[in-house]
Amino acid sequence: MRAIVVKPPKPGVEIKDVKIDEDKLSTIGLVKVKVLENGICGTDREIVSGKRTSVKPPAGKDELILGHEAIGVIEVGGYGLKEGELVMPINKRGCGKCLNCLVGRPDFCETGEGLVAGTKGLDGFMREYLYDDPKYLVKIPPEIKDIAILAQPLADIEKSIEAILITQKRVPIWTCDDSTFNCRKALVVGTGPTGILFSLVLRTYGFQVWIANRRELLENEVEILEESGIIFYNSAGGYENLVKNVGKFDLIIDTSGASASIIQHLVPLLQINGVLGLFGFPRYDAFSLDYKTVQDFVINNRIIIGLDNGQKPHFQQALIHLASWKSLWPKTTSKMITKIISINNEREVISSLREKLPGEIKVKIKWE
Amino acid sequence: MRAIVVKPPKPGVEIKDVKIDEDKLSTIGLVKVKVLENGICGTDREIVSGKRTSVKPPAGKDELILGHEAIGVIEVGGYGLKEGELVMPINKRGCGKCLNCLVGRPDFCETGEGLVAGTKGLDGFMREYLYDDPKYLVKIPPEIKDIAILAQPLADIEKSIEAILITQKRVPIWTCDDSTFNCRKALVVGTGPTGILFSLVLRTYGFQVWIANRRELLENEVEILEESGIIFYNSAGGYENLVKNVGKFDLIIDTSGASASIIQHLVPLLQINGVLGLFGFPRYDAFSLDYKTVQDFVINNRIIIGLDNGQKPHFQQALIHLASWKSLWPKTTSKMITKIISINNEREVISSLREKLPGEIKVKIKWE
Amino acid sequence: MRAIVVKPPKPGVEIKDVKIDEDKLSTIGLVKVKVLENGICGTDREIVSGKRTSVKPPAGKDELILGHEAIGVIEVGGYGLKEGELVMPINKRGCGKCLNCLVGRPDFCETGEGLVAGTKGLDGFMREYLYDDPKYLVKIPPEIKDIAILAQPLADIEKSIEAILITQKRVPIWTCDDSTFNCRKALVVGTGPTGILFSLVLRTYGFQVWIANRRELLENEVEILEESGIIFYNSAGGYENLVKNVGKFDLIIDTSGASASIIQHLVPLLQINGVLGLFGFPRYDAFSLDYKTVQDFVINNRIIIGLDNGQKPHFQQALIHLASWKSLWPKTTSKMITKIISINNEREVISSLREKLPGEIKVKIKWE
Amino acid sequence: MRAIVVKPPKPGVEIKDVKIDEDKLSTIGLVKVKVLENGICGTDREIVSGKRTSVKPPAGKDELILGHEAIGVIEVGGYGLKEGELVMPINKRGCGKCLNCLVGRPDFCETGEGLVAGTKGLDGFMREYLYDDPKYLVKIPPEIKDIAILAQPLADIEKSIEAILITQKRVPIWTCDDSTFNCRKALVVGTGPTGILFSLVLRTYGFQVWIANRRELLENEVEILEESGIIFYNSAGGYENLVKNVGKFDLIIDTSGASASIIQHLVPLLQINGVLGLFGFPRYDAFSLDYKTVQDFVINNRIIIGLDNGQKPHFQQALIHLASWKSLWPKTTSKMITKIISINNEREVISSLREKLPGEIKVKIKWE
Incomplete structure (x- = not known):
């Protein structure tokens, strides 16, 4: 064949x-x-x-x-x-x-x-x-x-979020005062398919979501992100402005797959009890954190977690989410x-x- | 006003x-x-x-x-x-x-x-x-x-299933060998809106689902259940035939809201490590279990759980599920x-x- | 041999x-x-x-x-x-x-x-x-x-409490405002070795514990229960007086192994979100609950759970607890x-x- | 006063x-x-x-x-x-x-x-x-x-291990084929009171435990570690020999409180699905990880977690553990x-x- x-x-x-x-x-x-x-x-x-x-x-x-x-x-x-x-x-x-x-x-x-x-x-x-x-x-x-072809990459993301939510059970209450995640802020770095899918799932779970890239969005990317209320941030000038306006992040996902050095810029953006999820592979370079950042990491109960691969339950969850998006965000799904x-x-x-x-x-x- | x-x-x-x-x-x-x-x-x-x-x-x-x-x-x-x-x-x-x-x-x-x-x-x-x-x-x-009006009754069911799934964490592995719930059998008693919604959510979670009533289904009920693969059983003659053909149930939900005596007929249908969820109120009568049934209940790690009320996260989950059903089961949702x-x-x-x-x-x- | x-x-x-x-x-x-x-x-x-x-x-x-x-x-x-x-x-x-x-x-x-x-x-x-x-x-x-011979029966109890605590994770907060179980009330029915061991483990987990039997305690039983602060209640006249003085119970464990009918007397003693654990086998009779008690059970998120058998992790946990009791409650352990x-x-x-x-x-x- | x-x-x-x-x-x-x-x-x-x-x-x-x-x-x-x-x-x-x-x-x-x-x-x-x-x-x-004065520092460690064990629930099975932690290997870096207490608790949970320092142990330290089966490793020459003989570690705890650079030596020692727990504060320097190590971290589902402070339930757990050690390891407790x-x-x-x-x-x- x-x-x-x-x-x-x-x-x-x-x-x-x-x-x-x-x-x-x-x-x-x-x-x-x-x-x-x-x-x-x-x-x-x-x-x-x-x-x-x-x-x-x-x-x-x-x-x-x-x-x-x-x-x-x-x-x-x-x-x-x-x-x-x-x-x-x-x-x-x-x-x-x-x-x-x-x-x-x-x-x-x-x-x-x-x-x-x-x-x-x-x-x-x-x-x-x-x-x-x-x-x-x-x-x-x-x-x-x-x-439905999106269910494969989406399954990896479903598994990643499952892993993160279990991990956060170490925090007695990580939900808001209405028991949802509506007050929680997530930052997704990278606007490739993975970054977009991560953002959509996090919206589905009720998080506030910012997505960042070092360039402006293309028109079709704007349209995909609009419907679900994902907010774009151009990080070409660093993250200072974002943190100044929005505050620190409870959850940061790196999907950039480029320089490992981005990690040293993301760790300091973490909120108390926050999680940095590493998804996908950095391709070059290294990152470095000094002892003061490590102290801060320790005293504030933070976590860095490696995220990979979904299995059958995550594929099935991905299909449910895709089906819901088709109803809720028809413009988004039609452009994927x-x-x-x-x-x-x-x-x-x-x-x-x-x-x-x-x-x-x-x-x-x-x-x- | x-x-x-x-x-x-x-x-x-x-x-x-x-x-x-x-x-x-x-x-x-x-x-x-x-x-x-x-x-x-x-x-x-x-x-x-x-x-x-x-x-x-x-x-x-x-x-x-x-x-x-x-x-x-x-x-x-x-x-x-x-x-x-x-x-x-x-x-x-x-x-x-x-x-x-x-x-x-x-x-x-x-x-x-x-x-x-x-x-x-x-x-x-x-x-x-x-x-x-x-x-x-x-x-x-x-x-x-x-x-969307269905999100209110559905929220109660989302919470119920959440409570059951947490409860079943006491069983080290309650998922199947592919880590899904696809091998698990659920029986929902009652074909009112609650019974139907429960069955649909359980299908969404991957369970095999039987729904039972003591009368034949009306035509519109048949159409609602068909698309999602829920199997109807007429329990007018008891549950013997069902168990003979299908085996015992990992999860049974009573939504009948009639005689409390039904409980004594449902407990013996439970599989090892099984759960009987009581949702809604029986209106009359009592149920009785003899010591041998209790012994069996104990030695097989079974549970009876009272189920009630959803809150904001369950309403939000209900909306996601309704949206997914609208894509997956358009005939069902159009007839609710x-x-x-x-x-x-x-x-x-x-x-x-x-x-x-x-x-x-x-x-x-x-x-x- | x-x-x-x-x-x-x-x-x-x-x-x-x-x-x-x-x-x-x-x-x-x-x-x-x-x-x-x-x-x-x-x-x-x-x-x-x-x-x-x-x-x-x-x-x-x-x-x-x-x-x-x-x-x-x-x-x-x-x-x-x-x-x-x-x-x-x-x-x-x-x-x-x-x-x-x-x-x-x-x-x-x-x-x-x-x-x-x-x-x-x-x-x-x-x-x-x-x-x-x-x-x-x-x-x-x-x-x-x-x-150490007590580690075998104790292992079954360690597993039982593990199962109960996982089950209670369905309640977002089942701990007290200091995050301990110190405000939670447990009733253990039966003063045999199992009842005593259950009471001691529950004390170790920080619960307030009452133990009940339908006769007065023997002298050695009094001495065993004293050191760890377990409170005895003579239930020959029913549980009314107990509830009047102490209130309802968050956790009730039946270890009596006699008439199944005791269950119908224990279910109404359960607090909101409470658990009735059935440990050991009733030997005769039956229990019956009317529809009003079932309604109450449902609306208050209660659970009845069958409890059985411990495995290796529970034997190891039992040994740690026995070792701690030997230090903390020397009189108790010397009389077991x-x-x-x-x-x-x-x-x-x-x-x-x-x-x-x-x-x-x-x-x-x-x-x- | x-x-x-x-x-x-x-x-x-x-x-x-x-x-x-x-x-x-x-x-x-x-x-x-x-x-x-x-x-x-x-x-x-x-x-x-x-x-x-x-x-x-x-x-x-x-x-x-x-x-x-x-x-x-x-x-x-x-x-x-x-x-x-x-x-x-x-x-x-x-x-x-x-x-x-x-x-x-x-x-x-x-x-x-x-x-x-x-x-x-x-x-x-x-x-x-x-x-x-x-x-x-x-x-x-x-x-x-x-x-009992040890209960304060020990409480911080009890909380840390609680946080780690919850975090590891992301791994469907992190226990061994007998459901204990007996096959899991932990490395504790630092032989101060914190390192010793961490090692003792991990032994209590059933882990195999190695403790490392860059100098030989003093005589009283040897005696404290002997009874509970903690194995000492002199890391003055790096960790190569340890990994060659023992393999990688499922859990590594850094209690050294010195140079932050130690982190870059510990991350590569982690087993698949492994955890690096940072307890206590590094005092100077920085650590750096290159993109290949990060790739490895991601693909193997690893975690770095900041650990801090215990509360009342951890103090109570610490007291139970101290009491058990007094029975099990009398020489150890008498020398603390x-x-x-x-x-x-x-x-x-x-x-x-x-x-x-x-x-x-x-x-x-x-x-x-």
Whole structure:
């Protein structure tokens, strides 16, 4: 079948025929999924560019099928899944050994031996067909099929917020005097898809949300953020003005994925009992905090937390949230998919895997 | 202004002019809300029939304005609420003394001195205007205004499920091997609005859901339950057949509000580590459990839990869920409001407050 | 080797030689434990009397070695256990299948296939030697060896209180205004070893504790309860006087193990948001609650919870508590072991397994 | 009355007569406490040396009574406290405004206006008498009076571990396959009283514990750590050897209070899902982490958490733990109080407030 293939660590990507053991379905417990569409993510482009050094093909191979965002339709069902149902495969798979993987939470895998489709030891989803275990397939409601591809990146964010809210249970009362989060201020750094999705979920949880970038927003970004009441701040001149006007932040999420040095600018913006969530990877540089900032961090019960990967419950939560946004914020949801490319338009597929266009939120590849 | 008024414990109800201290807005912290619509609930009818003995007018009065479900529009705003915004008032108000009320959770008020609009010591919402504290007003997204009146009864259910899920944290792993609730079976007893809403929320959380009544479903009820995959069981002949085919239940919710004796039929249906949630009030009779059933209850870590009232975070969660249902289950949501009556159609308003029509889910009174 | 053996469901008990496969140690992962002492518990006597119908010998056998409370010394060590170390075996063993058993919590086993030494499908600990898996052996600090046998019954109670405290997290604030439990009132029904241990743990957690029985306390019971400030109430005339003087209870634990009807007398004593914990088995009769009591139960967020079995973390917690009591309440701890019988005094061992003596708290059998 | 007094920010300390409004007891809700003993802590010495810049006398005064560790006896009781009872005052007091303070948890005060006896805006406990609110007095069991002064520093540690364990609930299973913490490895950096107490509590919770310092242990330190199985590591040559032999750590606590740069050496020692707890204040320098370490931190779900202050429940927990240690580790507890100085021995009191002696764990001042 056709698939989008990389040969890490070499840069480059191609669409080519690959052989998949066609009798895999005889393996107990698998169903056959025809892939309908894939989402392209920054990680894919990093792999294609050869910059992501941690990427690994399946054991014994030098090629890797790319892609960790996909929607497909069941062609040969079973085990509770019926022909014609829409599904999304989950990218992170368990090690089969540690307790977290046994209870369905490979995102906290302790052995480090869990595989990740499209990036770490397991072929990805950019191909005509999958043969997969229903445990790792999430049913997609047809009513929101147009935006459902967002459920994969959103699942990571749902898990992140779950982790943060559990962490904040250490504070006896972190809710407001009406028991909501309406008085809590969150700052999301970065206006890429991840920053936008984080902001939307935080709004859904009732937080006041500021989103920051070091440039002005493009027009479509403005429209996406408007409906849900997210406030934009241009941080090109630093955060002083923001703090002067708004105060410190109970929750800060860094999605910038650029210089690690941003962390030293964000820690001092934290409110008492505040949390700095690190999501995504800084690409260069370092950060430094002096002893006075550390003292302040300690005396004010602050936390820095690493955030990663969602699992099946987070995919399902993501779908509920996407469905609610479709009703509540129709303009926002209608602008999140910025481009749909046919797999037959090979040149544009390859080009989209190489480069992000200005104003892009999410690009989908359509298999037909 | 006009209002719908009762004189408990006398049966009866009338629409009449009432005097409200018009300079209340000078009180610090209040806004003025023009009521747009009210929902009618079984509790209202019980009060009108004179059967609900616990109902109390405000201190020093013998009249009570009815109603605890309302949507209004801000006429005089302030404190974060702007003219023209839609809001829903919360019915349960804090005692101002106990810690739970201080942190915004009068649903767990410890003094028992909290008031409840329309039923206990506080005038209700069936009237032209409210002067209220924004702390007790929930913003309603205009996009779901048509079904938003359901957020009040749904808030009670959101709180109930929150309470149950916290309670089940006593079981180290109550999720399935994919960390979802997809393998868990819930039985909801009663097909009134509460039973339906409970079933829909449990589906949203990923549970398998059966709903039971001692009669066949009406056509509109069938249509409401179909889309979300809720399975109906006619319990006229008992629950034996159900358990034989489906097994025992991890979660059972009684919303029947009839004979207390049903409890003795439900407890033996509980799975190991299972929960029986009692929501709403039985009206007569008693239940009895023999020592062997109690032994079984103890050795299998079961729980019976009383469920009541939601607060602001539950109203907000209810709105998110309603919005998601509008996308996911459009047929269901379009059939939940079974009738809209103009306040000017006095005869039908009174008649609707007296009697539930067959097939009714939710009836709204429209102020105009 | 010698062992204390029953043949359920026949009444009776004997000390006799039994054959145990002596090369069991070659099985990977086992150590050899020489039993030093056993505790006698009410369950043992029920089995001996033939009244406990649920007791089962190991599969394919008609004899069962009795006993689920033991302390032993490692004779052949390994896997982190050294010769000479004191250990206590855990009675409840996992099914090896369900997630709760996989994470070390067979007390919430979902398959119902877990075994229990001395009562359900597994030989007990009243014998010269055990060959056991270190996962099920708890290290006993020699410093508290004299009272350590109490760690087994106490473990069940530690787990029960853990389950209750998690359950009460559903109440946003169940602690007092100093964040302790010092204002919370607990009533423990029953003054047997279980009732006493429950009361002591609740005191340790800071609760005010009343303990009730329908007779006056014996002198040694008075002395045991005095030091820790537990207050005795004679409930022969009902609970009216208690409630009149003390008010309702936030937590009630029934350890009486007699008539199930007591439950209907205890439910109305519950405070708002209160919990009734059922520990141990009622032996006869039934309880009945009328619809008004159920209404009250619902509107006040109450809970009835079945409590059972502790696992390794609860045994370890029990040992810490016993050690603290030895310092804090030396008189109490010195009076908990009311008799020590040599295994060689066969007549008295058998007689103690048949009948509880007045004033008995815990009787130990000593192997020598 | 006599008191030990400082005039921050000036260095120095003196024992002198101070005037306290003697009719304070007429204030509703206070009791009179005669101070029996004080503990000296590193913070006291920092204040005396003039190095702690954050210290503040009560509003409008330039003198501050020193001391935040004390045991006293009730002289004029009331409100549940009786004459002759032993009590320990809590140092951190609520702001009276924020929700955390209202529920008894000033350690998470959000306004920053809470006061701390002996360091921030409130006179400390090194004086003949206190007039205090029973809400802030913890009953001390006479049986452990000799070591009870340790409950104050220990309370901070109990709170810290509580915060960490709640935080780790984000990991579905952070316990071992027997549901204990016995497989988890903790590293405590620093062998001062705080490091030792942290290690002892972690042992009590079942962790494997290593304690590190950049020098060899003194003889009395060896004896204190031996009984409870804490393993010492000399980190003068870095942590490489430790990790090579033992592996990475699930939990690392820094109590060193010296250079902030140590943090950059500790972060890379964290296991997957691991926590770095910062307790106490670094005094100089900074730490720096490069982007690769941050990537690793993110992908492995790690956390850095600031730890501070305990409140009443933590004092009570500390007393239970001290009582258990007295039974379990008698040699350890007998060596924790390294010196007792009479207040009348003015020269030695002052000298002890100036300088820590080699081998000192806890020095007590005795009032007589």
